[in-house]
Amino acid sequence: MASVKRYQIFCHKCRHQFAIFAAICHTVDVARWLKDKADAHDCKAHAEFLAKAREPRPINPLKLSKKS
Numbered sequence: 001m002a003s004v005k006r007y008q009i010f011c012h013k014c015r016h017q018f019a020i021f022a023a024i025c026h027t028v029d030v031a032r033w034l035k036d037k038a039d040a041h042d043c044k045a046h047a048e049f050l051a052k053a054r055e056p057r058p059i060n061p062l063k064l065s066k067k068s
């Protein structure tokens, strides 16, 4: 039985490294599996996540005025 291991995946398209926990069967080519996971990376979603994390949180004047 395969045990769960932590695999580091690196996406060359958006240069993002992430970890995946998986139990890979010994019949699976790990190098190929890692490449498949990197190819399957949702670069667009990640880019949007980074953009959101970077932008300063806008203070919503409408919400503030409603509270008072």
Ligand SMILES: [Zn+2]
Residues within 6 Å of the ligand: 011, 012, 013, 014, 015, 016, 041, 042, 043, 046
């Ligand atoms: Zn990517």
